[in-house]
Amino acid sequence: xxxxxxxxxxxxxxxxxxxxxxxxxxxxxxxxxTRGAVKSMTPDMVRGTGVQVxxxxxxxxxxxPGEEVIADLGGLHxxxxxxxxxxxxxxxxQVFSLAHINKITEEGVxxxxxRTGDAIFLSPEKSIQIQMKLGADMIVAxxxxxxxxxSKRGRTLEAYERTHRWLERCIAEYDRLTADLPxxxxxxxxxxxxxxxxxxxxxxxxxxxxxxxxxGMAIGGLSVGESREEMHDMLEFLAPLYDDSTRPRFLxxxxxxxxxxxxxECGIDMLDCxxxxxxxxxxxxxxxxxxxxxxxxxxxxxSTNVIDDICDCYTCKSGFSRGFLRHQFKVGxxxxxxxxxxxxxxxxxxxxxxxxxx
Numbered sequence: 001x002x003x004x005x006x007x008x009x010x011x012x013x014x015x016x017x018x019x020x021x022x023x024x025x026x027x028x029x030x031x032x033x034t035r036g037a038v039k040s041m042t043p044d045m046v047r048g049t050g051v052q053v054x055x056x057x058x059x060x061x062x063x064x065p066g067e068e069v070i071a072d073l074g075g076l077h078x079x080x081x082x083x084x085x086x087x088x089x090x091x092x093x094q095v096f097s098l099a100h101i102n103k104i105t106e107e108g109v110x111x112x113x114x115r116t117g118d119a120i121f122l123s124p125e126k127s128i129q130i131q132m133k134l135g136a137d138m139i140v141a142x143x144x145x146x147x148x149x150x151s152k153r154g155r156t157l158e159a160y161e162r163t164h165r166w167l168e169r170c171i172a173e174y175d176r177l178t179a180d181l182p183x184x185x186x187x188x189x190x191x192x193x194x195x196x197x198x199x200x201x202x203x204x205x206x207x208x209x210x211x212x213x214x215x216g217m218a219i220g221g222l223s224v225g226e227s228r229e230e231m232h233d234m235l236e237f238l239a240p241l242y243d244d245s246t247r248p249r250f251l252x253x254x255x256x257x258x259x260x261x262x263x264x265e266c267g268i269d270m271l272d273c274x275x276x277x278x279x280x281x282x283x284x285x286x287x288x289x290x291x292x293x294x295x296x297x298x299x300x301x302x303s304t305n306v307i308d309d310i311c312d313c314y315t316c317k318s319g320f321s322r323g324f325l326r327h328q329f330k331v332g333x334x335x336x337x338x339x340x341x342x343x344x345x346x347x348x349x350x351x352x353x354x355x356x357x358x
Contacts, residue, residue, distance in 0.1 A: 002026075002216075002248045002269070011239040011267040014356045017248050019137045019188050022085045026248065026269040027355050029260065029348040030055045030087060031277060035064070036080045038345075039277050040338040043082045048314055049342055050349040053138075054084055055272045058130050059091040063113055063120065067133040075135030087138035087272070088131045090170075091122050092145050092192065092220070093253065104144065106162070124169035132177050136187055140218055140252075141170035143192040147224045156196035163194045164208050171213060190218040190250055197230055199237050210243050217242070218250040219268070223259075231259065235266040242267050257290045260348060264355050276348055280340035283329045286347045287311075293322075295340065300326040313346035315339040 004015040017024040030053040031038045031046065038046050038054065046054060056076060061067065073079045076086050091109075103110045108123030124142040131139035143166060144159040171189070178186045191214035195201030209217050219238065222231050231254075242249060248269045254260065255273025263271055279285070283296040287308040293300075295307075303322035307315060320339055328336035 002246045004244075008355055009265060012265045012355055013267065013269070015248075015269065017188075017269070019085055020185055022137065024052045024085060025356050027264045027352045028052050028270055029255065029345070029352055030270060030272040031345050032057070032272055032274045033080065033082070033086075034274070035060050036070075036076070039281065039341070040334055041277075041341055043080065043084075045314070045338070045342060046082070046345070047084060049346040050353065051345060052084060053087055053270070054080075054082055055087045055089060056080075056134070056136070057091075058088045058127060058134070059093075059111075059122070061088075061134060062091070062122075062130050063115075067130045071133050071135065077135065085137040088134055088136040088140065089252070090127045090131070090140040090142040090192070092127075092140070092143040104162075106165070108142075124166040125173040128170050128173040128177065132174075132187070138188045138190065138216070139174075140190045141167050141192055141214065143167070143194055143220055145194070145221050145224065146196055156198055156201065160195050160198075160201045160205060163192060164205070167191050167209070167212065167214075175213075188215040188248075190214060190216040192218045192220040192252075193238075194221045196221055197226060197234060199234070202234065202238060203241060206238060206241055210245070210247075214247070216248045216250060218252055220252045222251070223253045223273075228259065232262050235263055235268070239266040255348065257286055257348065257351060260351055264352070276344035277341045280344045281337035283326075283336070283340065285340050285343055295322060295325045295336070296329045297326070307340075307343050308347075311343060311346065311350070313343045315343045 002015055002017045004013050006014045015026050017026055031051055033054045034057040036056055070079045108121055111120040113120055127142035143163040146155050146159040174189050191209040191212055193205045193209050195205045250270040251263045251268045253273055254263060254271050255275035283294055285293050285307050287293055288310055300322040305322050325336055
């Protein structure tokens with residue numbers, strides 16, 4: 001259940017989301033723990049950045065070790081030793097990202113396991129079953145994602161229509177699997193809004209999702225090849241169309257500071273992305289003003305400065321200098337990526353907190 005607490009500007013808002021007895025203050029950024037862990041970080045490190053929710057990947061956890069194994073080991077929270085709320089995506093993004101090894105039919109998507117070549121099948125029902133077995137607090141309906149190139153080939157309408165047929169099947173399976181659960185123990189189900197860059201389809205898709213029984217709205221199919229201007233234009237278009245129901249709004253796969261601010265100002269409550277940790281492992285960090293620093297650069301060799309003087313993350317507060325971090329990156333020390341990841345995630349959380357505390 002989402003409760004709006006405050007409006008900031010015309011569309012930005014702060015609020016509280018209660019899921020299975022756990023409180024989440026929004027807006028919030030969620031790092032991706034794709035295979036059950038945020039890369040190179042312990043659960044305590046993740047919590048220390050102010051993160052409130054961790055996302056895990058349904059497709060990858062299904063491949064290895066498998067949802068049955070995770071269930072036998074106590075479910076996703078016990079398996080990962082992460083006591084924060086956890087959200088699983090549907091596997092729908094892999095329809096897009098693994099297009100070269102999948103085949104989409106009305107029943108679902110057939111993949112080849114990249115490691116073994118074995119056939120893998122995901123349907124709307126199977127996606128919900130996997131996520132329920134994993135024990136996530138929030139789950140996402142299986143959708144058909146299209147890239148910008150797909151849009152140019154005219155597949156947007158096909159994917160839009162299939163996404164909503166699959167949504168009906170996801171809701172039916174969710175209702176079946178949660179029928180005997182107390183209301184406060186049911187995971188929150190997000191329905192996904194699709195439609196590419198077609199505003200008419202986007203509007204209709206949002207109306208369909210908002211008219212369904214899902215507990216939250218997820219905006220999918222952005223950050224898939226379109227320009228920043230096109231993404232922001234779509235976020236601005238959708239902003240006045242959201243209803244004022246007690247449902248959170250989740251933008252999938254967006255994590256650059258500029259886009260984060262824009263999304264929040266267009267009424268988005270939750271965002272996830274691999275960007276802050278992926279960039280960090282390659283030595284790229286953000287500093288005040290959204291300046292990008294390359295910690296591997298020669299200019300930092302003798303620098304005693306921390307990444308960002310006003311940052312309160314562990315890395316900056318502990319005094320790790322840019323010179324130290326550059327050296328560790330240059331010698332291939334994994335600690336460098338960990339310290340940079342802590343900073344980048346905290347940087348995005350600090351942006352969210354600016355809106356939470358208004």
